[in-house]
Amino acid sequence: MAADIDDYRRRCWDAALHAFGTGYIFQKRAARLKRKTDLLTWVGLAVPLLTGALVGTLGSYRLWGAAIVVGSVIAAVQLAISLWSVVKRWPEELAYSSASAAANDSLAARFAALAEDPPGLQALRAQVEKLSVEDAGRRDRDSEKNVTEKERRTGMRASLRKYQRPCSACHQVPTTMEASNCGVCGQF
Incomplete structure (x- = not known):
């Protein structure tokens, strides 16, 4: 249960x-x-x-x-x-x-x-x-x-930052909305 x-x-x-x-x-x-x-x-x-x-x-x-x-x-x-x-x-x-x-x-x-x-x-x-x-x-x-994919990556970064979760690709917990080189939570 x-x-x-x-x-x-x-x-x-x-x-x-x-x-x-x-x-x-x-x-x-x-x-x-x-x-x-x-x-x-x-x-x-x-x-x-x-x-x-x-x-x-x-x-x-x-x-x-x-x-x-x-x-x-x-x-x-x-x-x-x-x-x-x-x-x-x-x-x-x-x-x-x-x-x-x-x-x-x-x-x-x-x-x-x-x-x-x-x-x-x-x-x-x-x-x-x-x-x-x-x-x-x-x-x-x-x-x-x-x-767009760019918008999806931006939204993913915002979500990971809000909920303090690590990205599934780069394994980092974003602390800012600055773009990174990650293909999942960056490159926007």
Whole structure:
């Protein structure tokens, strides 16, 4: 019976490790997409507002032709990037990444809580099965988002660091998020 509980605890720790790593990946994606969309929004508003403010303040300024050309070039670039963001679905990807990060963090915390303080075998088995179904659904949705090998190594390093576990390849417990030469927890 103790061996069964230990087996379930190990499964919980492994699931927590993987869920945390996936959450970390999507948290980083969300942060990157948020920066991009915020910059795009800022440029989209700042250029016309600044142009209007300058026209209103300076009136007949002798270099308006050059200012309008510069503003038009910036607006054209901003329009092209906006089109690209629509094609690549940045807002939807940002929403998905944020939701996935939160869901994976929750799964990791619940798996870790079970591993740290497991109830009796029957209750543990039931809770692990319930969480495993939820985790499988989340993994299925996340796998559709084309997680790269580089992102997987980053997530693995974050998980190993969080749970203070040694890497299966280099046998080191990461203490930082600096990349190493390891093919499992580094090279990102």
